Amino acid sequence: MSDTSTKHDAFLRVEDLRVHFPTADGVVKATDGLSFELARGKTLGIVGESGSGKSVSSSAILGLHRGTRAQVSGQILLEDVDLLQLSDEEMRRRRGLDVAMIFQDPLSAMHPYYTVGNQLVEAYRVHNNVSKKAARTRAIEMLERVGIPQPDRRVDDYPHQFSGGMRQRAMIAMGLINNPGLLIADEPTTALDVTVQAQILDLLQDLQREFNSAIIIITHDLGVVAEMADQVLVMYAGKAVEYGPTKELLVRPEMPYTWGLLSSVPDVTADTDSKLIPIPGNPPSLLNPPSGCAFHPRCPHKDKVPGRLCWTVQPELVPGRQGMGHLKRCHLPDPDQVYALEVLPEFDPELASELAQARIPDPAADAAAGPAAGPAAGTAAGTATPDTADERDAQ
Amino acid sequence: MFAYLVRRIIGGIVLLIVMSLVTFALFFASPVNPADFSCGKNCSPAQKKQTAAALGFDDNFFNQWADFGKGVFVGRDFPDDPKLRETAPETIAHCPAPCLGYSRERTANVTSLIKETLPVSVSLAILAFIIWIVGGVLFGVIAALRRGTIIDRGLVGISLVLYAFPTFFVGLLLYKFVAIKWGWVDIPRYETIADGGITGWASSLILPAITLAVFFMAAYVRMTRAYVIESLSEDYVRTARAKGLPARAVTFKHALRAALTPIVTMAGLDFAGLLGGAIITESVFNYPGLGKLAVQANRDYDLPTLVGLVLLLAAFVIIANIIVDVLYAVIDPRVRLS
Ligand SMILES: Nc1ncnc2c1ncn2[C@@H]1O[C@H](COP(=O)(O)OP(=O)(O)OP(=O)(O)O)[C@@H](O)[C@H]1O
Ligand code: SF4
Ligand SMILES: [Mg+2]
Numbered sequence: 001m002s003d004t005s006t007k008h009d010a011f012l013r014v015e016d017l018r019v020h021f022p023t024a025d026g027v028v029k030a031t032d033g034l035s036f037e038l039a040r041g042k043t044l045g046i047v048g049e050s051g052s053g054k055s056v057s058s059s060a061i062l063g064l065h066r067g068t069r070a071q072v073s074g075q076i077l078l079e080d081v082d083l084l085q086l087s088d089e090e091m092r093r094r095r096g097l098d099v100a101m102i103f104q105d106p107l108s109a110m111h112p113y114y115t116v117g118n119q120l121v122e123a124y125r126v127h128n129n130v131s132k133k134a135a136r137t138r139a140i141e142m143l144e145r146v147g148i149p150q151p152d153r154r155v156d157d158y159p160h161q162f163s164g165g166m167r168q169r170a171m172i173a174m175g176l177i178n179n180p181g182l183l184i185a186d187e188p189t190t191a192l193d194v195t196v197q198a199q200i201l202d203l204l205q206d207l208q209r210e211f212n213s214a215i216i217i218i219t220h221d222l223g224v225v226a227e228m229a230d231q232v233l234v235m236y237a238g239k240a241v242e243y244g245p246t247k248e249l250l251v252r253p254e255m256p257y258t259w260g261l262l263s264s265v266p267d268v269t270a271d272t273d274s275k276l277i278p279i280p281g282n283p284p285s286l287l288n289p290p291s292g293c294a295f296h297p298r299c300p301h302k303d304k305v306p307g308r309l310c311w312t313v314q315p316e317l318v319p320g321r322q323g324m325g326h327l328k329r330c331h332l333p334d335p336d337q338v339y340a341l342e343v344l345p346e347f348d349p350e351l352a353s354e355l356a357q358a359r360i361p362d363p364a365a366d367a368a369a370g371p372a373a374g375p376a377a378g379t380a381a382g383t384a385t386p387d388t389a390d391e392r393d394a395q
Numbered sequence: 396m397f398a399y400l401v402r403r404i405i406g407g408i409v410l411l412i413v414m415s416l417v418t419f420a421l422f423f424a425s426p427v428n429p430a431d432f433s434c435g436k437n438c439s440p441a442q443k444k445q446t447a448a449a450l451g452f453d454d455n456f457f458n459q460w461a462d463f464g465k466g467v468f469v470g471r472d473f474p475d476d477p478k479l480r481e482t483a484p485e486t487i488a489h490c491p492a493p494c495l496g497y498s499r500e501r502t503a504n505v506t507s508l509i510k511e512t513l514p515v516s517v518s519l520a521i522l523a524f525i526i527w528i529v530g531g532v533l534f535g536v537i538a539a540l541r542r543g544t545i546i547d548r549g550l551v552g553i554s555l556v557l558y559a560f561p562t563f564f565v566g567l568l569l570y571k572f573v574a575i576k577w578g579w580v581d582i583p584r585y586e587t588i589a590d591g592g593i594t595g596w597a598s599s600l601i602l603p604a605i606t607l608a609v610f611f612m613a614a615y616v617r618m619t620r621a622y623v624i625e626s627l628s629e630d631y632v633r634t635a636r637a638k639g640l641p642a643r644a645v646t647f648k649h650a651l652r653a654a655l656t657p658i659v660t661m662a663g664l665d666f667a668g669l670l671g672g673a674i675i676t677e678s679v680f681n682y683p684g685l686g687k688l689a690v691q692a693n694r695d696y697d698l699p700t701l702v703g704l705v706l707l708l709a710a711f712v713i714i715a716n717i718i719v720d721v722l723y724a725v726i727d728p729r730v731r732l733s
Contacts (some may be wrong), residue, residue: 073611101635108630112729113652118691123638158728174638 010037032238045229100175104187106167106174110159117155142173165196244326254335449474466494496699505703515684520669527611529568535619558613566679667715671708
C-alpha cells in the first residue's frame with residue numbers, strides 16, 4: 001500500500017453498516033452507520049465502553065447475524081465483494097477461510113467436549129478437502145506456531161486442561177489455520193493476566209507480519225490499541241465518534257468521549273503521576289439514544305458549544321483540525337485547546353506541560369481558538385498544576 | 396475411572412444400608428402391629444404374641460434389622476425356631492436368599508411377590524421410556540430450533556396441556572375410547588414375551604405405556620427445548636459458526652451434544668423411579684406390577700412387603716445414579732479427568 005492506494009482498493013471497506021435489533025420495546029440500534037476501511041497487513045483497533053456495539057459490528061462482518069432477527073444493512077466489501085449480498089451458503093464458506101474471529105473468553109469459546117486438536121482439525125477440514133491425518137498434522141503445526149509446548153501431545157488435550165493463555169493461543173491457532181486475510185479479535189486478552197496479555201499481543205503481531213493479514217482488534221484498553229493498532233475507531237452508542245491513525249489520535253484526541261477513555265486508562269503513557277478519572281454516568285440506551293450528540297448527558301464540555309447544539313443537533317463525523325485522516329464527531333470548535341488546557345492537566349500534568357511547551361510556537365492555532373478559549377481557560381485555572389497555569393499566563 | 400467406579404459402588408452400598416436402617420426405623424415406629432392383622436377380629440393376646448414371635452416382630456430393632464440382613468444373604472425361616480424345625484417342619488415357612496421378608500397377608504415371600512410383579516413394571520417402564528425419550532427429545536429439539544414459530548408455540552402449548560392432565564385421566568380416556576369404544580387395540584391385559592412374543596408383549600403394554608409416557612414426554616419437551624436454546628447461545632456454538640461449519644454440524648455436533656447431557660441424567664433417574672412401579676397407571680389398567688403390589692400392601696398394612704418394595708426402589712435409584720454418573724463421565728471429559 002503506497003501512493004497508489006485509494007479508497008477503493010482497501011482490503012476491507014465497511015460502508016454505513018447498521019445492525020438493528022427489533023425488540024418488544026423498540027429497535028435497538030446496536031450499530032448505526034459505521035464506516036471504516038482496512039488494508040492488508042494493517043490493524044484497526046475498535047474501542048468503546050461495554051455495550052457500544054463493538055462485538056455486534058464485528059460479528060456482522062462474519063455474517064453471524066444471519067438467521068437471527070437482526071436487520072443488517074450497508075456494505076461490507078472484502079476485496080470488493082459485498083459480504084452482505086452473499087447467499088448464506090457463500091457466506092458460510094468464507095467464514096473461517098477469508099475472515100476468522102477469535103473471542104474474549106477462550107474457555108467458553110471452545111467446546112468443552114472435544115479435544116483442542118479435534119476442534120482445529122474441524123476448522124481446517126471444513127475448508128480443505130484433506131484426510132483427518134493431514135489435518136491433524138496441520139493442527140499440530142499451528143499449535144507449535146502459536147507457541148504451545150509439546151504440541152504433538154497437547155493436541156489431544158481438552159480445552160479445560162490448557163491454561164488461559166494457552167487456550168487463547170489455541171484459539172488463535174484455530175483462527176489462523178486457514179490463513180484468513182482478515183482476523184477479528186474480540187477482546188482477545190481481556191480474560192488474561194497482564195504478562196500473558198503482552199505475550200498474546202506479541203504473538204498476534206508476529207503472525208500478522210508472517211501472514212500479512214488484516215486485523216481488527218476490539219478492546220476496552222487503549223494500551224492495547226497503542227501497541228497494536230495502525231488506526232483507531234472509537235465507538236459510542238453504535239456510532240464512530242472518532243477515527244484516525246493511532247499515534248495522531250492518541251496524542252491529539254479531539255472528542256470528549258475519547259478524552260474520557262484516555263483519562264480512565266492507567267498505562268497509556270505509563271506515567272506514575274497520571275490519575276484515573278472514570279467517565280461519569282452510564283452508557284446511553286440504544287433504544288432511545290439522547291437527542292443531539294449521544295454523549296451530551298455525560299459530556300463536561302457541552303456548555304462550550306454555543307447555541308445548545310449538543311442537545312439538539314447530532315454532530316457529523318468530519319475531519320478534525322489535524323487533516324483528512326482524523327475524523328471526529330463533536331461540535332467543539334477548539335478541541336485542542338480544551339484538551340491541552342483542561343483535560344490533560346487533570347489526569348497527566350507532566351505530559352500536559354510538555355505539550356504546552358511544544359504548543360507555544362503555533363500562534364495561528366491559538367489565535368483561531370482565541371475567543372472560545374477564554375472561559376475554558378478560566379475553568380482550567382482552578383485545577384491545572386502551577387507550571388501549566390504559568391504557561392498560560394505567559395501567553 | 397475404575398477407582399472412581401469402585402468408590403461409587405461402595406458408596407452406593409453404604410447408602411443402601413443406611414436406607415434400610417431408616418426404612419426399618421420408620422416401620423418399626425409404625426403405630427400398627429402387623430401381627431394384629433394375622434388372625435382377624437377375635438384374636439387372643441396369646442395368639443398375637445405367637446404370630447409376632449413367628450414373624451420375628453417381638454425382637455428389638457437392631458436384631459430385627461440384623462435378621463433382615465441375614466435373610467438377604469443366606470435366607471431365613473419363619474419362625475426361626477430350631478426346636479420347631481425338628482418337631483414340626485411343616486409349620487415353618489422357608490425364605491431362601493435373597494430374602495426380603497415374609498408376607499403373612501399374602502402367605503408368600505416378599506422376594507417371590509416381587510419376582511412376579513417386577514417384569515410387568517419393568518416392561519411398562521421400558522416401553523414408556525422409549526416413547527417419552529424419543530418423543531420428548533425430538534419435539535423438544537424441533538421446538539428449540541424453530542423457536543418463536545407457530546411450530547414451537549404449538550409444541551409448547553400441547554405439552555403444557557398434557558403436562559397438566561392427571562395420569563389417571565389420560566389412562567381412563569385411552570382405556571375408554573381407544574380400547575373399548577373404538578376397539579383399536581385389545582382390552583389391555585398384560586402378556587409376557589413368552590406367551591405373546593415381542594409384538595404381543597408390546598401391544599399388551601401400549602396403552603399403559605402411552606399413559607405413563609404422556610406426562611414425562613410433556614415434561615421432556617419443555618426441558619429439552621430449554622437446554623437446547625441455552626446451548627445454542629453458548630460461546631462455543633458461536634465459535635462453531637464462525638469456523639464456517641454448516642448449520643447442521645453446528646446444531647448436532649456442537650449444540651445438541653452439550654444440551655443432551657443433563658437430559659441423560661434426568662432420564663436415568665426418572666427411569667429408575669418408574670422401575671419401582673407406576674402406581675396410578677398400573678391401578679387404572681389393573682396391571683399386576685410393583686405399583687399395584689405397593690397399593691395393596693399399603694392397604695393391608697403388609698409391612699414386610701412395603702419394606703421390601705421401598706428398599707428395591709432405593710436400590711434402583713442408587714444404581715441409576717451410579718450409571719448416570721459414569722455416563723456423565725463418558726460424555727463430559729471435564730468430569731472424567733478431574
Ligand atoms: N440480539 C440482540 N438483541 C437486542 N440487543 C442486542 C442483541 N445483541 C446485542 N444487543 C445490544 O447491542 C448492544 C451492543 O452490544 P455489543 O455486544 O456489540 O457491545 P460491545 O461493545 O461488544 O460490549 P462489550 O465490551 O461488553 O463486549 C448492547 O447494548 C446489547 O444489549
Ligand atoms: S458534541 Fe457537544 S456533547 Fe458531544 S462530545 Fe462534543 S462537546 Fe460533548
Ligand atoms: Mg463485546
